Amino acid sequence: MLYPMSPKVVELKRKLESFMDRHIYPNEERFYREAEELGPWKVYPVVEELKPLARAEGLWNLFLPESRHGAGLTNLEYAPLCEVMGRSHLAPEVFNCSAPDTGNMEVLERYGSEKDKERWLKALLSGEIRSCFAMTEPAVASSDATNIESSIVRDGDHYVINGRKWYTTNATDPRCKICIFMGKTDPDNPDRHKQQSMILVPMDTPGIEVKRPLPVFGFYGVPDRASEVVFTNVRVPKENMLLGEGRGFEIAQGRLGPGRIHHCMRLIGLAERTLEKMCRRVRSRIAFGKPVSEQTVTQERIAEARIMIEQARLLTLNAAYAMDTVGNKVAKSEIAMIKVAVPNMACQIIDWAIQAHGGGGTSNDFGLTQAYATARLLRLADGPDEVHRNQIARFELKKYSNA
Template identity: 60%
Template sequence: MPWDYSAKTTDLLERLNAFFDRYIYPNEARYHAEMDAFRRAGNAWQQPAVVEELKVIAREQGLWNMFLPHEYRGVPGISNLDYAPLCEVMGRVSWSSEVFNCSAPDTGNMETLERYGTPAQQDRWLGPLLDGKIRSAFLMTEPAVASSDATNIQCDIRRDGDHYVINGRKWFSSGAGSPHCAIYIVMGKTDVDAPRHAQQSMVLVPANTPGVKVERHISVFGYDDAPHGHMEISLTDVRVPVDNILLGEGRGFEIAQGRLGPGRIHHCMRSIGAAERALEMMIDRLQTRIAFGKPLADQSIWHERIAESRCMIDQARLLTLNAAHRMDTVGNKAAQAEIAMIKVVAPNVSCKVVDWAIQAHGGAGVSQDFWLAEAYAHQRTVRIVDGPDEVHRRAIAKLELAKRTAARAARGGQAG
């Protein structure tokens, strides 16, 4: 590799893996038992006690807020490259990132507030988020339009004196189900007559503002993802002070682009962590199950799948780390091709490896007795969130076409 992890990240990685071995893996069954008890009692939207207990330990061990790219009020920053392997570890257990205050969408929202928020906005919302006292949600996607094109957004944000009045409907608002969710970042249109990418704005909306209503939770392949959740939310004549706008009117698309770049690195490395764990589970199962007189691991088809899994995972990891390195050294805009490529590659690789692991487990693989069904549901979803595969492939193709057009122009229009 042309880059190495810093001494800081090497230390964090060692301590994070030790934390998982001692606290996360042994408590997976307890976490699901607590959530199942909540569901049987009729209210899944509660925080499992085990998560709160482990937060205290993680904070004591300095494994807290490891994601911030810049130093903020005494919280040291970390590069995208150095944070990436930590994300991979947290991707091995879906709920683990909250233990370290490093879960989405909070990380993206905190980065947004740190980068674009006013001091007053940071005091009110960023401080409590960094302290783990509250959680947040990001309201961008809408049910009535193709939200893969963010310029389609219809949520209306109109100025009325010293307030903005918001009307619209959002869905797949991840994190809004948490009992500690206190603040939404809402994207909508403030000027439909402005240029296409200057119509959108982002405003801060406290979750308890009159006119905000959580209509329902949306399951994903049958999973409710409680207590985090993916909620459909209506906003009816919601009034917030004009001071709640982020950066200024017409800057919403700009903020979204700045927010999503690092988030895609995080998603991709968590996907790689899930794929790595699925491969381990696949191999363990193949070596301990006998079919047709010999271990499944001796069947040639599984040799192919194990080898292909290793190749794909390592390729995806290197591609993602390269994107992180590019973001750190030349910036998000110059690294847009690398970011788009990893967002296509990593979740597709993870889907394939998890699928093979499910196949290796047979009927057990699609049951609730193993983590794999949940992992597949999540990894398949990642192919859509933060831009579907098709959008990123389109971006990659446009960049490649422009590259060749420029190369031909430099040679006087000759091909070859």
């Protein structure tokens, strides 16, 4: 292997795979049923039942690097574990490794005060509460985050917050108790990347209205609880400001780098699982006198899928290694590349799997429609393909600026 796993990671991966076999896969049907029947405003009992089992086996908060609270894994070490969890929509939250809580916990760990950590981080780390991240807005093109119009205005010992957000994951969850809100504190600053700030907003603060859940391809609550939230004259203490006014983009870059790695590794796991389903399906179905697996077009797609997964995994491990060795800022190009390559890879493989399953592939019976919703969403979340491609091109062109 180009990036060999340490004995510690090998053992954690073995334990994770065993837990998935014993507890995750057998409960997936129940998870999807509860998500559909209970909807995005409720807690799904199956998740809460499995969390203590995962914690008891030491499979908890594996994502936190260099922390007294987590497993102390690097991004490269966590990557194969994240891939295993990504094989099922049920798994990440069971291990307390699901977005946006992971990113929010990392923000609190890095930038929160001791008071913030005691009040919010401790409860998030234990899985007692959940959190949301309010950044995207319906009124502006959020592919350019400097467009954000929400305001954070100082008023004595408080800040007053106004804005309308959407795709605020988790906001409909009754356990969601804290929000990290991004808005403008200095809209006239000539440096557009210093206009923004991030601030902690308890969800029970007057003036917050969770308007509605937003379906992703018709799914409410799976793959996530996307929500629309309105903030009207919401007042929070000045101490809730993270890092300081004008530091929002700085925090965002620290938060989104690891998050993009996590999304990509989970998608690789989902693509692996999808390819497995595809192979089993085509071996068991007969069309035109022979198994579908013997049709040349099917074999070509299976071969291409394997090549694409291996390419994506190596690219993502390389990005994780770069983040660990030179830091998120220097590894911008590597992170941008995986954010384009991996969701597109997953979308294509899931599409082929749907085709191989025939009409049934478009139903919810095989988990493929849910998988496609996840992969397609991630071509937009944390920055759309176009933004990342432009960034990659600029990095490349810069090499020849003196040519």
